[in-house]
Amino acid sequence: MDSEAARKQSEHLEREIETLGKASPGGETDRRIEELRGQLRQLQAELSGHASAWSRVQLARHPQRPQTLDYVKHLFQDFTEIHGDRTFGDDPALVAGMAWFHGRPVIVVGHQKGHDTTQKVQRNFGMPKPEGYRKALRVMQLAAKFRRPIFTFVDTPGAYPGIDSEERGQAEAIARNLREMARIAVPIVVTITGEGGSGGALAIAVGDRILMLENAVYSVISPEGCASITWRDSTKAEQAAEALKITALDLKPLGIVDEIVPEPPGGAHTDPQKAAQLLDPVLEQALRDLCQVPVNELLQNRYQKFRLMGQFFREAAAS
Amino acid sequence: MAWFRREKQRIQPSDSTHIRTEGLWTKCDGCRQIIWKKDLDANWNICPKCGYHFRLDARARLRLLLDEDHYTEHDAGVETTDPLQFVDLKPYQERLRSAQQATGLKDAVVTAEGKLAGQRVLVCAMEYSFIGGSMGCVVGEKITRAIERAAAGRLPLVIVSASGGARMMEGTVSLMQMAKISAALAQLDQAGVPFASILTDPTTGGVTASFAMLGDLNIAEPGALIGFAGPRVIEQTIRQKLPAGFQRAEFLLQHGMLDAVVPRLELKPFLARSLKFFTS
Numbered sequence A: 001m002d003s004e005a006a007r008k009q010s011e012h013l014e015r016e017i018e019t020l021g022k023a024s025p026g027g028e029t030d031r032r033i034e035e036l037r038g039q040l041r042q043l044q045a046e047l048s049g050h051a052s053a054w055s056r057v058q059l060a061r062h063p064q065r066p067q068t069l070d071y072v073k074h075l076f077q078d079f080t081e082i083h084g085d086r087t088f089g090d091d092p093a094l095v096a097g098m099a100w101f102h103g104r105p106v107i108v109v110g111h112q113k114g115h116d117t118t119q120k121v122q123r124n125f126g127m128p129k130p131e132g133y134r135k136a137l138r139v140m141q142l143a144a145k146f147r148r149p150i151f152t153f154v155d156t157p158g159a160y161p162g163i164d165s166e167e168r169g170q171a172e173a174i175a176r177n178l179r180e181m182a183r184i185a186v187p188i189v190v191t192i193t194g195e196g197g198s199g200g201a202l203a204i205a206v207g208d209r210i211l212m213l214e215n216a217v218y219s220v221i222s223p224e225g226c227a228s229i230t231w232r233d234s235t236k237a238e239q240a241a242e243a244l245k246i247t248a249l250d251l252k253p254l255g256i257v258d259e260i261v262p263e264p265p266g267g268a269h270t271d272p273q274k275a276a277q278l279l280d281p282v283l284e285q286a287l288r289d290l291c292q293v294p295v296n297e298l299l300q301n302r303y304q305k306f307r308l309m310g311q312f313f314r315e316a317a318a319s
Numbered sequence B: 001m002a003w004f005r006r007e008k009q010r011i012q013p014s015d016s017t018h019i020r021t022e023g024l025w026t027k028c029d030g031c032r033q034i035i036w037k038k039d040l041d042a043n044w045n046i047c048p049k050c051g052y053h054f055r056l057d058a059r060a061r062l063r064l065l066l067d068e069d070h071y072t073e074h075d076a077g078v079e080t081t082d083p084l085q086f087v088d089l090k091p092y093q094e095r096l097r098s099a100q101q102a103t104g105l106k107d108a109v110v111t112a113e114g115k116l117a118g119q120r121v122l123v124c125a126m127e128y129s130f131i132g133g134s135m136g137c138v139v140g141e142k143i144t145r146a147i148e149r150a151a152a153g154r155l156p157l158v159i160v161s162a163s164g165g166a167r168m169m170e171g172t173v174s175l176m177q178m179a180k181i182s183a184a185l186a187q188l189d190q191a192g193v194p195f196a197s198i199l200t201d202p203t204t205g206g207v208t209a210s211f212a213m214l215g216d217l218n219i220a221e222p223g224a225l226i227g228f229a230g231p232r233v234i235e236q237t238i239r240q241k242l243p244a245g246f247q248r249a250e251f252l253l254q255h256g257m258l259d260a261v262v263p264r265l266e267l268k269p270f271l272a273r274s275l276k277f278f279t280s
């Protein structure tokens, strides 16, 4: 749906609400009006480019939203998945492989949540365990060895919080990725495609160019988690989503995201192939730019990029 | 009230080490005996009867580790400008002000240069009583500066963690501090300057999942709660009780995540030996 179609749709909804309003009042009619008003608000918010943070959270979590393997299918050729961390196991919540992108050999790493119930269970809802992060690092170091640029796709509720994760060092695995990704000597292009869930997202999101899809979110804690801690009420998630400033539009001015990638109207799930097509030129441009930078400079720039994140302080003379 | 307190502690193990002071007396969470508060103070907050380690504040930590109580503090005046203008039940700025008044600090870490058994070192000590020792842009900046100073001056670095993780009220900005500090640690690593990470009760979330686990040596105090996810989050996720001792220092040692568990009073000599080994 383009913006013209969206405008027509919203006019249509307004008319329908008006018509229903004139009809005899009753529970069913009132419910229907409320439902239509909801759709209308959403549509109008999107038209004005100010969709609420909470509505974007819903879009970011949509089960049909394209995931790493969907982008692989639409944007990369000859993908060969490679498995395992060479230490403990293979984590299906995080996929990695070799592929070709516009004629260039590259490495792809990304979260995979799964679209239906069977897939979601098999992929642990896209929540990696330490072996997932260790696989990611192993494959990225392979990329560095053979000078293959890296694309990562970020979409996870978070790293898995379980007994086995803790036993095998979830924190250590994430920490190591953060340190090592800072010095992997090939270009890294990061795309936040869906849910950027805290440390579990960041663990594959250190790179030279940070892209973020229009309706993706990137947060230190889930809105529900924040609401239950601060308001002691998880139903305040909508409020928390606003307060946490987690949308692409919020994060670009904070210097956390370089570029916002548009999605098909209504969200990436409405047309995954179109979503991939919109992302394609942005990835290609990022790669072209980064491949021209000498490695030393690339690493220096990467350091500076993260070094400058969070310059939100003042310095009084020490008391 | 006693049964209620115990119940509460069972759910919130990370809160169980608060010193409960009835005037001059305190009840030990380790042995449940009544102890003189001044005995506890004189013993670096270790129970003189059972050796239980209470939390130690950042300034006391620096006194414990640095010679003759003498150090030069760095960046003491750095304070956050509240990047999100965050408000929940009350404004973040109000929480900051009360934490600042209660601790006398601008934020949750003190960074300093001093001598440890005669050797010049940089020490960062986190303050748990400042909004749960959480890491926002000030903690991120001060620790990064300390790491850069350590690399430039080839001075060994010691970071003492005590933190619930990234600071929610600074949102994704605080998440990025994990990457910022870890990138600086990559440079320190490259420079071959030693970094000892001391994990104290509690060290969880984004602090564990960044610098606290990246030491050349990862050393914990006995009984310290250390993990990525908090125990309550895990319990809610897996819907079962956690095994006894789960996420305690001794558990991590057993699972290969720590180099050593070192009692507080042995920490300084342990560090002195280790840093000398790496630098001589």
Ligand SMILES: [Zn+2]
Pocket: B028, B029, B030, B031, B032, B033, B047, B048, B049, B050, B051, B052
């Ligand atoms: Zn005791």
